[in-house]
Amino acid sequence: MRPIAATMRAAVAEAWANRSAFWTQLAAMALNDLVWVVFWVLFFGKVGTVAGWDRTRVLLLLATVTTGAGIVLGLLSNARRIGQLLVDGGLDAALALPVRTLPYLLVRRVDAVNVGDVVFGIGLFFVACHPTPERTALYVLGATAGALVLIGFLVLVGSLSFFTGRSEAGDLGFQAVILLASYPVDIFSGATKALLYTAIPAAFVSAVPARLVDHLTVSDLATLLSAAVVFVTLAATTFAIGLRRYTSNALWTRA
Amino acid sequence: MTVAKSWASVAAVSSARRAGRDPIALAVSVGFFAIVASVIATLWRTAAHVHGGSVAGYTAVQLTWYLYFAEAAVTALNPRQIELTGDDIATGAVAVDMLRPASVVGLRIATEFGRCVPRLTASAVVGSGLALITGGAPTDSVGLLLALPSLVLAVLCNLAAQHAVAGAAFWVRDARSAWFLYQKLIFLLGAMLIPLEALPHWLHRTAELLPFVTMAYAPARLASGHVEPPLLLLQLGWLVVLVAAAVAVFGAGERRLQVVGG
Numbered sequence: 006m007r008p009i010a011a012t013m014r015a016a017v018a019e020a021w022a023n024r025s026a027f028w029t030q031l032a033a034m035a036l037n038d039l040v041w042v043v044f045w046v047l048f049f050g051k052v053g054t055v056a057g058w059d060r061t062r063v064l065l066l067l068a069t070v071t072t073g074a075g076i077v078l079g080l081l082s083n084a085r086r087i088g089q090l091l092v093d094g095g096l097d098a099a100l101a102l103p104v105r106t107l108p109y110l111l112v113r114r115v116d117a118v119n120v121g122d123v124v125f126g127i128g129l130f131f132v133a134c135h136p137t138p139e140r141t142a143l144y145v146l147g148a149t150a151g152a153l154v155l156i157g158f159l160v161l162v163g164s165l166s167f168f169t170g171r172s173e174a175g176d177l178g179f180q181a182v183i184l185l186a187s188y189p190v191d192i193f194s195g196a197t198k199a200l201l202y203t204a205i206p207a208a209f210v211s212a213v214p215a216r217l218v219d220h221l222t223v224s225d226l227a228t229l230l231s232a233a234v235v236f237v238t239l240a241a242t243t244f245a246i247g248l249r250r251y252t253s254n255a256l257w258t259r260a
Numbered sequence: 261m262t263v264a265k266s267w268a269s270v271a272a273v274s275s276a277r278r279a280g281r282d283p284i285a286l287a288v289s290v291g292f293f294a295i296v297a298s299v300i301a302t303l304w305r306t307a308a309h310v311h312g313g314s315v316a317g318y319t320a321v322q323l324t325w326y327l328y329f330a331e332a333a334v335t336a337l338n339p340r341q342i343e344l345t346g347d348d349i350a351t352g353a354v355a356v357d358m359l360r361p362a363s364v365v366g367l368r369i370a371t372e373f374g375r376c377v378p379r380l381t382a383s384a385v386v387g388s389g390l391a392l393i394t395g396g397a398p399t400d401s402v403g404l405l406l407a408l409p410s411l412v413l414a415v416l417c418n419l420a421a422q423h424a425v426a427g428a429a430f431w432v433r434d435a436r437s438a439w440f441l442y443q444k445l446i447f448l449l450g451a452m453l454i455p456l457e458a459l460p461h462w463l464h465r466t467a468e469l470l471p472f473v474t475m476a477y478a479p480a481r482l483a484s485g486h487v488e489p490p491l492l493l494l495q496l497g498w499l500v501v502l503v504a505a506a507v508a509v510f511g512a513g514e515r516r517l518q519v520v521g522g
Contacts, residue, residue, distance in 0.1 A: 033440045040444040044453055051458045052307040052315055118440075173288040180292050188299055192306045 008104045013080075013112040020115040027117045034121025035128075038071055041187070042129070058189040061133070065218060068130040069144065070186045070211035073151035075122025077159065082116035084156050087163025087244075088175030094253040107160070107244050140218050147214025150233045151186075154209040157236025158182055160244055167247025178205070186210040206232060267362035268370035275374035289335070290382045297331035297387055298394070300453060305395065316458035322484040323455070324395025328387035329407055330452045330480035333414040336380035341372060341419070342439035345426035349513065358514060365427075365510040369419050369503075376415050384411060399485030406492065407483035413495035418446070418475040420502035427506065430513025445470075451477035474498045 021027055042064065049060040058066075077084050090096055090110065099106050099113070130136060130144055162178035185207035193201060201208040209232040217225055279286065301324045308320035318326060338344065345368065348354045357364045391398070398404045425438055447453045449463075450472035456464055467473055478491040 037440045037444055040448060044448060047448075047454055047459060047463075048303075048307075050460075051454075052311055055303070055307045055310055171284065173284055177288050177291055177295075181295050184296055184299060188303060192303050197302075 008102075009108045009112055012104070012109055013115075016113055016115045020117050020120075030117040031121035031124060034118045035125040038067070038122060038125040038129075041067060042133075056189060056191040058191060062215070062219070063189060064129060064133045066189065066211050066215040067187070068126045068134055069148050069151060069215045069218070070126075070183075071122040071129065072126030072144075072148040073210055073214065074155060074183060074186070075119050075124075075126055076148070076152040077119075077155045079116050079119030079121075079123055081111040081156060082114040082119065083110045084159040085163070085175075085179050086114075087160055088166035088172030089163075091163070091166040091247075091251065092170065092172045096248075096251060097253050106248060107241065111156070111160075134218070143218045143221060144214075147217045147229070150229045151210040151214045153233035154206050154229075154236050155182065155186075157233070157238075157240040158206055160240035161236065164240065164243040164247045167244075167251060181205050182207050182210065186212075206236060209233070209236075267360060268366050271367050272370040272374035272377075275371045276377045277374075279375045280378045286378055286382060289379050290386050293331060293335040293379075293383045294386055294390060296335060297328045298390060300331065301327040301391070301394065316455055318455060318457070318484060319399070321396045322399055325391045325398050325404070326455060326480040326484035328391045329384075329411065329483035330450075330476040332380065332383040332387045333411050333476050333479045334418070334446055334450070334452050336376045336383055336411075336415055337372070337418055337422070338375075339443055340439050341422045342426045342442055345423060346429035346438070349426065349429035349517075352517070354514075355517065358517075363507065363510075364514060365423050365506045369416075369423055369506070372419050373416060376419075380411060380415055384408070398483065400487055403482045403485045403487045406487065406489060407479045410479035410482050410492055410495060413492065413499060414475050414479050417471060417495060417499050417502055420499060420506045421471060421475070424502060424506040424509050427509030427513050430509070430517060446472050446475050449473070450475045451480070455480075471498045471502060 045063045045067065046060060049055075049063065053059070083090065087110065096106065096110075099109050102109065126148070130141075134140070134144070136144075159175070159179055159182075163172070163175040165174050166172045182205050185201055185205060190198065190201055190208045190212035201212075209229055213225055213229050213232075217229065304315065304318075304323040304327060305320045308315045308318070308323055313319060315323065354364060357367060360367065388404075422439075422442065425442055428438065448459075449467040449470055451459070451467065452475075456467055456473065456477050459467060467477075474495040478495050481488060482491060
């Protein structure tokens with residue numbers, strides 16, 4: 006674990022090296038997220054409630070998804086680039102090192118922009134989501150589990166590039182899961198809603214963790230933790246199988 | 261002038277052909293559009309159904325067409341265009357464009373417009389199909405027809421404005437974060453996520469005075485069945501202003517550009 010921890014420290018130091026850029030990017034993302042708050046306030050100001058969701062519940066959803074996604078896209082930034090790295094041959098530099106490839110890739114890059122999501126999510130929770138010790142603990146647990154589901158999904162769809170030779174599926178999967186996780190799951194029905202609990206697990210990234218904070222049930226908690234285990238396991242397995250058939254495109258600079 | 265025009269048309273046509281020759285990339289971007297537009301259309305349609313069939317004067321069907329066209333106009337462009345153009349300026353890559361006997365910004369806008377055409381066409385077709393299936397038939401076909409040239413004008417206005425903003429990189433070197441904020445202005449003040457009529461009165465009035473409404477609201481409003489030809493004139497007027505602004509910014513920037521290295 007020591008090389009991985011050292012790599013992560015280096016990635017953090019790299020992002021922190023240009024402090025003015027770090028703070029600018031962090032502030033830009035926080036401002037970006039604030040626009041979503043404005044949208045939801047305007048939307049629910051106009052329509053009241055929709056499918057059982059109101060302004061308070063959606064702000065909790067937003068706090069959860071920005072925190073969970075911010076952890077993944079900010080601190081484990083390469084998670085969304087796995088497919089691109091594979092297609093460009095960017096894995097080569099990592100393969101030459103005496104460390105486990107996937108953990109190394111994940112901790113290799115920190116993206117300050119998405120660290121802004123984490124800061125915003127935490128801030129939003131404490132400002133607008135009625136924090137109590139119990140709710141705060143559930144929020145931390147839910148956001149962490151949601152982050153695990155997200156990282157599992159991103160690595161899984163990115164690893165498909167081992168087999169297809171293209172990275173578009175990973176890009177589309179990334180965009181889809183982030184987008185769908187940002188909306189109340191109950192506006193969807195039928196097959197679309199089922200999709201959000203299975204193939205594109207957006208519900209486990211945001212709606213289920215947010216529901217835990219408001220109303221803790223053993224079944225929701227067990228389902229969320231199971232989803233996290235399933236997606237992380239699937240991701241690690243698919244990456245390991247794919248890595249055995251990896252051939253390089255010999256670009257050394259993007260790992 | 262003729263040489264400059266031919267450079268622009270060659271750039272637009274060749275980039276449109278290049279974009280059209282990558283069907284997988286096109287399918288992915290249209291797939292992304294379909295997901296985004298379907299989600300936001302579902303949200304508003306559900307809201308309309310819950311609240312007696314309409315919101316802010318739009319029926320569920322009108323909202324569906326509105327949102328598919330608003331999204332089509334915006335997602336046809338690369339959302340990070342400001343960042344890409346700004347990087348080209350900051351790294352000095354733009355100096356290569358300055359060697360050509362044509363306006364740098366004109367050439368860039370033409371190239372990007374050409375690249376957008378296949379995406380815009382495919383998004384309009386797919387969006388119309390999805391709106392028809394999920395919402396129903398358009399309430400006014402004349403409005404829908406007017407929405408087509410309006411989509412083109414929306415893309416041109418957006419491109420011109422993005423280049424005017426990206427031109428700031430001639431002075432500040434790093435315009436990367438600007439695209440985030442610019443996109444959000446289109447989302448709200450351009451009425452991409454929320455119809456202008458659903459905004460509070462003061463924000464509605466403010467948005468009407470800004471160019472962002474030409475980039476999403478205009479084609480969306482027309483496609484939703486509101487036959488309002490003045491919207492096309494509004495787009496044309498803003499297009500002239502935005503292109504002039506982009507030309508002025510690039511002109512001033514090019515005069516002060518210093519590129520080190522080769």
